[in-house]
Amino acid sequence: MRTIIEPFRIKAIEPIRMTSPQERERLIREASYNVFLLPARDVLIDLLTDSGTGAMSAEQWAGVMRGDESYAGSDSYYRFENAVKDIFGFSHVIPTHQGRAAERILFSTVCKAGQTVPSNSHFDTTRANIAYVGADPVDLPCPESKALADPHPFKGDMDLQALERLIEERGRDNVPLVMLTVTNNSGGGQPVSMGNIRATAKMCRRYDLPLYIDACRFAENAYFIKQREQGYADTDLIDIAREMFSHADGCTMSAKKDGMANIGGFLASNDPQVASEGRNLLILTEGFPTYGGLAGRDLEAVAIGLYEALEHDYQHYRIISTAYLGRHIAEAGVPIVQPPGGHAVYIDAASFCPQIAALEFPGIALTVELYREAGIRAVEIGSVMFGHVDAGTGEERAAANELVRLAIPRRVYTQSHIDYVVEAIVNVFGRRESLGGYRIVEQPPFLRHFSARFEPL
Numbered sequence: 489m490r491t492i493i494e495p496f497r498i499k500a501i502e503p504i505r506m507t508s509p510q511e512r513e514r515l516i517r518e519a520s521y522n523v524f525l526l527p528a529r530d531v532l533i534d535l536l537t538d539s540g541t542g543a544m545s546a547e548q549w550a551g552v553m554r555g556d557e558s559y560a561g562s563d564s565y566y567r568f569e570n571a572v573k574d575i576f577g578f579s580h581v582i583p584t585h586q587g588r589a590a591e592r593i594l595f596s597t598v599c600k601a602g603q604t605v606p607s608n609s610h611f612d613t614t615r616a617n618i619a620y621v622g623a624d625p626v627d628l629p630c631p632e633s634k635a636l637a638d639p640h641p642f643k644g645d646m647d648l649q650a651l652e653r654l655i656e657e658r659g660r661d662n663v664p665l666v667m668l669t670v671t672n673n674s675g676g677g678q679p680v681s682m683g684n685i686r687a688t689a690k691m692c693r694r695y696d697l698p699l700y701i702d703a704c705r706f707a708e709n710a711y712f713i714k715q716r717e718q719g720y721a722d723t724d725l726i727d728i729a730r731e732m733f734s735h736a737d738g739c740t741m742s743a744k745k746d747g748m749a750n751i752g753g754f755l756a757s758n759d760p761q762v763a764s765e766g767r768n769l770l771i772l773t774e775g776f777p778t779y780g781g782l783a784g785r786d787l788e789a790v791a792i793g794l795y796e797a798l799e800h801d802y803q804h805y806r807i808i809s810t811a812y813l814g815r816h817i818a819e820a821g822v823p824i825v826q827p828p829g830g831h832a833v834y835i836d837a838a839s840f841c842p843q844i845a846a847l848e849f850p851g852i853a854l855t856v857e858l859y860r861e862a863g864i865r866a867v868e869i870g871s872v873m874f875g876h877v878d879a880g881t882g883e884e885r886a887a888a889n890e891l892v893r894l895a896i897p898r899r900v901y902t903q904s905h906i907d908y909v910v911e912a913i914v915n916v917f918g919r920r921e922s923l924g925g926y927r928i929v930e931q932p933p934f935l936r937h938f939s940a941r942f943e944p945l
């Protein structure tokens with residue numbers, strides 16, 4: 489069969505509200521042309537993020553009812569710990585309320601000011617937590633990742649030559665650990681191959697450096713390995729995941745992604761010292777080591793969700809549904825980052841509307857137009873998010889790329905919703921020459937994309 493269907497049926501529904509073009513015109517103006525400032529109730533299809541926005545299964549909701557809210561040593565904690573140990577294989581498990589809490593604990597225990605932490609690409613919260621302890625986060629993505637339109641199968645890989653050069657230059661003692669983000673979120677949701685994980689681990693062993701994996705989308709990465717890497721076609725996703733983590737010394741995880749939950753995360757490690765220092769920090773800000781800032785019911789939802797993310801039918805549907813969106817807009821001529829990632833499709837807004845200069849924010853123009861056209865909320869990943877004012881000259885600097893991300897929440901939207909999104913994007917592409925740029929009229933000093941206000945030029 490060629491028709492894509494959801495490998496689940498619907499038990500509870502949540503209405504979404506259609507708005508008229510006139511209403512949307514008013515709403516987007518009132519939101520100062522920044523979709524972050526739109527109330528969610530005025531959005532029809534919300535593709536802002538795949539983080540914590542997924543739908544839970546009947547089994548997870550049953551787990552929520554089973555949640556044991558004992559302060560110490562709850563049954564829910566042991567079920568959570570068993571699931572994490574079974575899949576990830578690390579000997580110590582520390583629950584946290586989100587991925588960034590696991591990052592903060594890891595970097596405050598292993599990292600000192602002046603040190604360097606290399607990665608294929610750090611996620612923004614990882615980068616911020618490394619910088620917070622005075623260390624230097626460095627991205628070493630493979631050269632293939634830079635050609636946006638080139639469909640290389642593993643554009644998330646680490647550049648191993650660059651890693652070796654960096655360790656030699658800065659000195660082994662100035663590198664506390666090496667990180668690998670799977671899939672590589674900042675690089676377009678692109679996967680990391682098992683070969684690259686293995687080779688990175690081998691280099692880490694040669695220098696006696698620990699390897700930690702940012703595991704947020706580990707199940708999507710496992711599916712890409714099964715699909716694209718020789719020797720894995722007949723291996724179950726859970727065994728691919730176990731092999732991925734067998735090469736590492738620990739991981740940080742946001743359960744809001746492939747934990748299939750709305751909140752949660754963990755730090756896992758084979759290092760008893762990281763575990764004991766980590767638990768001390770955990771008690772300070774997150775909670776007792778058997779709940780770490782989560783309710784027992786949340787631990788249950790994650791324990792069940794981690795296995796559901798590894799179900800072949802689910803992951804197959806997720807990846808081909810995202811690829812379907814990418815393929816259908818690309819066939820209509822829309823420039824996208826190739827191949828489509830696991831959790832999102834990225835439109836190259838600079839090529840979509842070349843008449844708009846980078847510092848007139850083509851990504852903002854496109855997100856505004858998608859909302860006007862069809863009530864769809866996407867997010868700019870370009871010069872508003874990553875551009876900055878040069879401290880020396882005071883001049884505005886553009887980002888490397890002007891992208892618009894369409895992130896797909898897990899198990900939330902159906903294929904007909906995806907068809908609707910395709911039609912909307914193709915319609916906007918048809919009148920792309922009429923799109924104009926924007927200027928910022930008000931912005932905060934940090935993370936300006938969340939609250940900046942714009943005006944059409």
Ligand SMILES: *Cc1c(COP(=O)(O)O)cnc(C)c1O
Pocket residue numbers: 539585586587588589611613614669673702704741742743744745752753
């Ligand atoms: C979301 C994310 C994080 C941070 O997790 P939170 O739960 O949002 O704190 C870290 N790394 C990657 C790759 C992510 O996608």
